[in-house]
Each structure stands twice: as structure tokens, then as C-alpha cells.
Amino acid sequence: MPNASDILSAIQSAFPGAVTESRVESDRRLWLTVDAKKLVDITKFLRDKHGFDHYSGAAGVDRINDNLFEVTEILTSHGAHQVVVLMKVKTPRDNPSVPSLNGLYWNANWYEREAWEMFGINFEGHPGLYSLLLPDELVGAWPWRKDWKGYPDTTTGKRAVEKLATSGHTEYRFEPTIEELKAGTVHQRQKFPTFREREEMELGSDAEMIMHMGPQHAVVPGPFLLDLLLDGERVKKAFLDVGYIHKGIEKIMENRTYPQGLVYTDRMCYMASISNNEAYCGAVEKLLGVTPPERAQYIRVILAELSRIQSHLLGTGEFLTLLGSATYSPFMYMIIDREDVVSLMEAVTGARITHSFVRFGGVRNDLPDGFADQTRKVLKMVREKTTEYIDLLASDPIYQQRMEGVGVLTPGDARRLGVSGPPLRESDTPYDMRREDPILVYPDLDFNVITRTKGDSLARVEARMEEILESCHIVEQCLDQIPEGPIQEKLPKKVKPEPGEAYYRVEDPRGEMGFFVVSDGSDKPYRVKVRGPVYAYFQALPPLLEGVYVADVVAIAGSMDSCTSEVDR
Amino acid sequence: MVLKNYKITLKAATRDVEVTRMYPEFMMELPANERGIHELDATTCIGCGSCARICPNGCIEMVPYKYGNPLKNKKMVFPQIDFGRCMFCGLCVDDCPVSCLKMGKKVTIAGWNREDIILGPEKIAVNKFSDKEVADLAAEAARIAAEKKAAAAAAAKAKAEKAKAEKANAAKAEGGDEPKKNNKAKAKGDEA
Numbered sequence: 001m002p003n004a005s006d007i008l009s010a011i012q013s014a015f016p017g018a019v020t021e022s023r024v025e026s027d028r029r030l031w032l033t034v035d036a037k038k039l040v041d042i043t044k045f046l047r048d049k050h051g052f053d054h055y056s057g058a059a060g061v062d063r064i065n066d067n068l069f070e071v072t073e074i075l076t077s078h079g080a081h082q083v084v085v086l087m088k089v090k091t092p093r094d095n096p097s098v099p100s101l102n103g104l105y106w107n108a109n110w111y112e113r114e115a116w117e118m119f120g121i122n123f124e125g126h127p128g129l130y131s132l133l134l135p136d137e138l139v140g141a142w143p144w145r146k147d148w149k150g151y152p153d154t155t156t157g158k159r160a161v162e163k164l165a166t167s168g169h170t171e172y173r174f175e176p177t178i179e180e181l182k183a184g185t186v187h188q189r190q191k192f193p194t195f196r197e198r199e200e201m202e203l204g205s206d207a208e209m210i211m212h213m214g215p216q217h218a219v220v221p222g223p224f225l226l227d228l229l230l231d232g233e234r235v236k237k238a239f240l241d242v243g244y245i246h247k248g249i250e251k252i253m254e255n256r257t258y259p260q261g262l263v264y265t266d267r268m269c270y271m272a273s274i275s276n277n278e279a280y281c282g283a284v285e286k287l288l289g290v291t292p293p294e295r296a297q298y299i300r301v302i303l304a305e306l307s308r309i310q311s312h313l314l315g316t317g318e319f320l321t322l323l324g325s326a327t328y329s330p331f332m333y334m335i336i337d338r339e340d341v342v343s344l345m346e347a348v349t350g351a352r353i354t355h356s357f358v359r360f361g362g363v364r365n366d367l368p369d370g371f372a373d374q375t376r377k378v379l380k381m382v383r384e385k386t387t388e389y390i391d392l393l394a395s396d397p398i399y400q401q402r403m404e405g406v407g408v409l410t411p412g413d414a415r416r417l418g419v420s421g422p423p424l425r426e427s428d429t430p431y432d433m434r435r436e437d438p439i440l441v442y443p444d445l446d447f448n449v450i451t452r453t454k455g456d457s458l459a460r461v462e463a464r465m466e467e468i469l470e471s472c473h474i475v476e477q478c479l480d481q482i483p484e485g486p487i488q489e490k491l492p493k494k495v496k497p498e499p500g501e502a503y504y505r506v507e508d509p510r511g512e513m514g515f516f517v518v519s520d521g522s523d524k525p526y527r528v529k530v531r532g533p534v535y536a537y538f539q540a541l542p543p544l545l546e547g548v549y550v551a552d553v554v555a556i557a558g559s560m561d562s563c564t565s566e567v568d569r
Numbered sequence: 570m571v572l573k574n575y576k577i578t579l580k581a582a583t584r585d586v587e588v589t590r591m592y593p594e595f596m597m598e599l600p601a602n603e604r605g606i607h608e609l610d611a612t613t614c615i616g617c618g619s620c621a622r623i624c625p626n627g628c629i630e631m632v633p634y635k636y637g638n639p640l641k642n643k644k645m646v647f648p649q650i651d652f653g654r655c656m657f658c659g660l661c662v663d664d665c666p667v668s669c670l671k672m673g674k675k676v677t678i679a680g681w682n683r684e685d686i687i688l689g690p691e692k693i694a695v696n697k698f699s700d701k702e703v704a705d706l707a708a709e710a711a712r713i714a715a716e717k718k719a720a721a722a723a724a725a726k727a728k729a730e731k732a733k734a735e736k737a738n739a740a741k742a743e744g745g746d747e748p749k750k751n752n753k754a755k756a757k758g759d760e761a
Contacts, residue, residue, distance in 0.1 A: 395573050
């Protein structure tokens with residue numbers, strides 16, 4: 001298997017002079033700064049010759065002091081090797097423009113749209129630069145630039161005009177007045193077709209109609225808009241709009257110190273708060289150059305796997321409710337089982353969902369007395385129950401008919417659409433961050449990566465249940481192997497990493513969760529970019545829904561186990 | 570078979586498992602690590618305000634309070650926590666240099682007004698001094714402060730004398746025996 005230095009020398013020999021800066025961080029991380037003109041060629045070379053078939057995301061960074069924008073493209077491979085290439089292109093701040101990689105990777109679309117709407121970086125050759133997370137009114141304000149003050153008044157950052165009403169209350173007005181628009185201090189809306197107008201353009205004959213699922217709908221796991229263009233009972237095309245609960249966590253974290261940023265990672269998706277903590281802390285630990293003690297690493301693994309168990313239990317249970325399993329309600333059974341698992345986590349972390357548990361260079365608390373015995377007891381119960389559920393789902397003909405062969409994601413499609421986690425693994429691609437990019441003590445543990453070949457909704461749910469069993473196995477091993485010792489590495493009182501960048505990824509319950517953290521030497525991160533797994537699921541949903549029956553939409557979308565909060569960060 | 574579903578349903582219906590509790594009457598068992606309402610040890614708090622600085626929501630304010638240790642807490646300020654904004658992340662507890670702030674098992678914070686859930690040090694203090702102890706400690710602090718003041722005054726006096734002596738030496742501006750005299754002046758200053 002090639003390592004990072006091999007890839008670097010291959011690029012340098014194929015494109016002499018194109019790489020302006022390079023840094024081999026480890027065998028699995030390669031940082032490059034390349035000439036923007038050669039970006040597409042180098043990426044094509046990496047994709048075709050070196051197996052970089054997974055586009056993992058793009059992060060924009062505003063280097064206001066150098067008058068530059070940087071776009072970091074993250075490229076990895078589905079199992080050909082373990083190298084992650086982080087390729088930087090620089091572009092002047094006055095007229096930012098970089099070539100789009102959308103022609104090479106289908107899933108570059110959303111990442112580039114996000115960089116465009118947040119920073120105003122133009123991507124040449126992108127098929128449709130429309131706003132994704134932001135409302136249409138905010139396009140052109142470029143809110144994540146460092147010199148952005150606020151909305152609507154971009155020079156003073158005044159958020160609203162206060163006026164005392166006759167009733168004695170204070171009224172706040174957000175729309176700029178005509179005078180303000182004329183003066184040019186406030187942001188003016190750019191003219192381009194809205195989401196609704198774009199989808200209505202696709203309407204062909206009178207027989208077709210658009211059906212809205214969401215933003216508030218019983219079957220969506222949070223507010224997002226899924227519009228289905230129906231031809232009879234078939235979905236002709238699906239449109240997806242996100243950003244209804246965009247929280248701007250990445251921007252908030254730029255204004256918080258490193259430890260304070262930790263609590264925001266919990267709230268991106270509370271089903272996976274431990275792995276979000278882990279990803280953020282891992283990235284900052286890389287910047288600080290510390291490694292947590294072994295006991296802390298074991299505790300982190302135990303908690304991460306318990307978190308995976310509870311997430312899968314809730315995700316599957318919720319999904320079965322959506323399918324309308326009225327005669328038996330596994331949701332409630334799974335919630336009962338999950339309570340015990342969550343109580344175990346609460347005994348360690350002190351909180352039930354928003355744990356804020358992982359710390360830079362260690363963990364917050366040690367395992368309490370009697371934790372191992374209690375955990376073994378609960379895991380035994382979980383294992384018995386999960387086996388029962390697997391048996392139950394396998395023996396139910398109604399459920400089987402509803403799920404079998406529905407929403408099939410072929411291996412080629414799954415890789416092309418850029419999904420990760422269970423939906424990718426169930427399409428015959430054993431791509432698991434615990435194997436591909438092993439962190440903590442995962443290399444010492446014995447576990448299987450659950451895969452399926454069919455790639456339909458049935459396989460996704462079934463494999464999720466089996467992952468629970470696998471996680472039980474991992475936790476039990478950890479409990480046997482965990483050594484005594486300290487749980488926290490000594491750190492200075494003030495966390496101030498050296499200037500630099502780090503990318504760290506973990507296996508979330510849903511897939512690849514990566515944190516890209518840029519430090520400028522101060523006590524606050526300069527830029528945090530979150531590469532979440534559900535973002536990729538959502539992007540892959542419209543092509544997956546094309547041509548299916550409208551009744552199967554829930555079975556397909558639900559089997560992905562999504563979380564809108566994480567998409568909208 | 571579909572019948573299997575009913576079998577499991579029946580099994581679950583007759584299973585003895587506690588799912589719903591009659592909440593206000595029966596609380597669930599909370600672990601020792603629970604991150605509930607804060608508990609302040611006012612006898613050890615040094616009023617440094619590091620909890621207020623680390624709080625991501627800015628819900629901690631340092632307010633004056635009587636029953637602390639004036640020897641350590643010079644300004645006699647203690648954390649007051651606005652539980653309307655607190656998210657129970659526990660960063661304040663981790664950052665406390667003397668570990669005087671803890672999080673306990675109490676989790677009920679309802680109130681009729683917003684002000685009711687802003688709990689000052691008198692509400693969250695679990696360990697505090699009595700009036701007499703505070704008076705004693707205050708007297709002790711005053712004594713130490715007075716001593717320090719006296720020492721500072723003496724030091725200032727000595728410094729002034731030393732400066733005077735140096736000035737005198739400089740005025741003489743003689744080469745050989747000057748360092749000796751200087752030393753003497755220094756020794757004098759130390760004695761004082």
C-alpha cells in the first residue's frame with residue numbers, strides 16, 4: 001500500500017513545479033498547496049492513477065491578513081490505501097475563483113456550494129451555484145468572511161432597527177429601508193431563481209405534480225424540505241432543501257476558545273455527541289501534539305461504542321415507527337433498551353445526551369466503581385434483545401416485502417455519491433474509519449466490519465442491528481483489556497496551539513465524521529470545518545429517490561438514519 | 570411468521586420493566602457523576618473568576634457574599650449562576666483551580682420568575698463559615714493586611730534611606746572605598 005510520501009513523489013514527478021508547498025504529516029496525511037491552474041489535472045491524476053475515489057469535502061478558509069482565500073480539498077480512497085490528501089489552492093481575495101471539481105466527483109457539488117455561499121468563492125464550471133444552507137436573502141453577504149459584521153447592515157453589524165411602538169413595546173425591524181438600500185451600507189439581495197422556482201421549471205406535463213414532504217413532516221428527522229416531482233405514483237425527480245435549522249456552529253466556534261468550542265460539537269447531533277467530541281478533541285490534540293494516556297483512550301472507545309449502540313437502537317426504532325409497524329412497536333422496546341445504555345453513559349459522563357465528555361489529552365471522568373459489571377449485564381441484555389429483533393424483522397413477511405429491493409444503492413453508485421457509514425458498507429464496500437484511519441486503541445481490538453452485498457433498505461437496517469452486536473463485542477474487549485493509570489495528560493492552563501492545521505476523522509454511528517481545525521496561534525480556532533456523514537446522505541438522497549414509488553420514499557429516506565441538525569450545523 | 574410479532578408483544582406486555590415513573594414523587598436514581606445544579610464550597614473559593622471566564626454561555630457572574638474566607642478570597646466575590654442559561658457542560662467545574670465548584674445530584678430548578686432561577690452563592694453554597702468564623706477570619710485578614718501595610722511602609726522607608734545614601738555616595742564621587750560604603754548602606758536597609 002502506498003503511503004503519503006509515495007503519493008507526494010508521484011505527484012511531483014508527474015506535475016513538476018505544480019506543488020508549491022508540501023508536508024507529510026504522517027503515513028496517512030499529506031498536505032499540499034498546489035497551483036490553482038493544475039488543480040483539476042492533479043485531482044484527475046490522483047483519482048485515476050492512485051485510487052482516490054472518495055471526495056471527502058472542501059473547506060474554505062479566509063486568510064484576511066494575506067489577502068487570500070484558501071480552499072482545502074480533502075481526497076481519500078475507498079480501501080485502495082489509507083492516505084488522506086488535503087490539497088490547498090489559494091485565490092486572491094478580491095476576485096476569488098477556483099476550478100470546480102464537480103466534473104470529477106459528483107458529490108463535490110454541495111461542498112462547493114457551501115463554500116460559495118459562505119465565502120463568495122466562485123467555482124468555475126459548477127453546474128448551479130445556488131444557496132444551500134443560507135436563505136436566499138443572505139446570498140452575497142458572504143457571512144463567514146472574517147470582515148463580515150452582521151446582517152442587514154454590513155458596515156456596523158446592526159442586526160435590527162429598534163422602534164418604540166405606541167403600545168409601549170419595542171419593535172424590531174429587520175428589512176432595510178429604501179434610504180439604506182440607496183446608501184449601499186446594507187446588503188442587497190441578488191437576483192436568481194429561488195428553490196421553488198427552480199423546481200417548478202422542471203414540471204413537464206399537467207400529469208406531473210410536486211408533493212412537499214417537509215419542512216415539518218412526521219417522517220423527517222428534523223426540518224428539511226423534500227419536494228417530490230411525481231408522475232403518477234412514481235417519483236420523477238426529488239429536490240432537497242436544507243438550512244432550516246442552520247446554527248452557524250462553525251462560525252460560533254471561531255469566536256469561542258478551544259475548550260468552549262467543545263460544547264457546541266455536542267449539539268450538532270446529540271445522538272453522536274461522543275464521536276463529535278472525539279473528532280474535535282482529536283483534531284486539537286494533533287495541533288497541540290499530545291496523545292491521551294492509554295486508559296483514557298480505552299474509556300473513549302467504550303463510550304464511543306456505547307454511543308453507537310444507543311444511536312442505532314433509536315435510529316432503527318424510529319425508522320420502524322415511520323414504516324407504520326403498528327401491531328408491534330419495536331420503537332418502544334428499543335427505547336426501553338436504550339434507556340439502560342444511556343444510563344451507563346450517564347454514570348460515566350454525568351449527562352444523558354450532551355456529554356461534553358472528551359477533553360484535550362484525556363477524558364473528564366474515570367469509570368465509576370462497578371461500571372464493568374453493570375455494563376456486562378446491560379450488554380448481555382442488549383445482545384439478547386437485538387438478536388430477538390433481528391429474528392423478528394427477518395421473520396415478518398410484511399416488513400420484508402416493504403423493504404427488500406427498495407432503494408438499492410449499487411457499490412458503484414454508493415462510492416460515486418460519496419456516502420459513508422452503513423449505507424456505503426451495505427453496498428459491498430468495507431469502508432470503516434476504525435479500520436481505514438484507526439485512532440485510539442482500535443488497532444488493538446478485534447472486530448468485524450459488517451458488510452452486505454445487496455445495498456437495499458433491508459440490508460441497511462439489518463446491518464445496523466448487527467453493528468450493535470459488534471459494538472457489544474468491542475466494549476467487552478475494552479473492559480477486559482483496560483489498564484490502570486492516569487486519564488488526563490498534563491496540559492497548560494490556557495490551550496494555545498501553534499499555528500497550523502489538522503484534520504481528524506472518526507467513525508460516527510452514521511459514517512465518516514471529520515474535523516478540520518485551523519489554528520493561528522491564539523486561544524481561539526481560526527476556522528473549524530465539520531465534515532459530517534449525514535450531509536453526504538442528504539446529498540445522495542435525490543438521485544436515490546428517482547424512479548421509486550412514492551410509498552417507498554419513507555422506507556428509503558428513513559433507512560439512511562439521518563439527522564438534520566448535523567447537516568445544518 | 571407474523572404471529573411471532575404478537576408473541577413478542579405479549580412477552581413485553583407482561584415483562585416487569587420500569588419505563589415511566591410518577592415523576593415528582595419518584596425520581597430516578599442518579600449516578601454520583603451526575604451534572605446537576607452546582608454546589609459551591611464557599612470556604613475554599615478564592616474568587617478568581619475562572620469559572621465565569623470559561624462559561625460558553627456567560628451565565629456565571631461574580632457577586633459579593635459574606636460567608637467565605639477573606640484570607641483567600643480578597644474581594645469576597647463568589648459565583649452566581651443563571652440556570653436559565655446554564656447548559657450543564659461542566660467546564661466551570663473542570664477549570665476551578667481549587668475545586669470548590671462541584672455539580673450535584675439536584676436537578677429541579679423550576680421557578681415562577683426568571684429571577685428565581687438565578688441562584689446566588691447563598692443558594693448554591695453547601696459549605697460556608699458561620700458569622701463568628703467570618704468575623705475571626707476578617708480580623709485575621711485585617712491583622713495580616715495591617716502587618717503587610719506596616720512592612721510595606723518600612724520597606725518604602727528603607728528604600729528612601731537607601732536612595733538617600735546612594736545619592737550622598739554619588740555626591741562624594743570617590744573611587745576606591747565606594748563599593749564598601751554601598752554595601753554598608755544596603756545592610757542597613759536590610760536591617761530596617
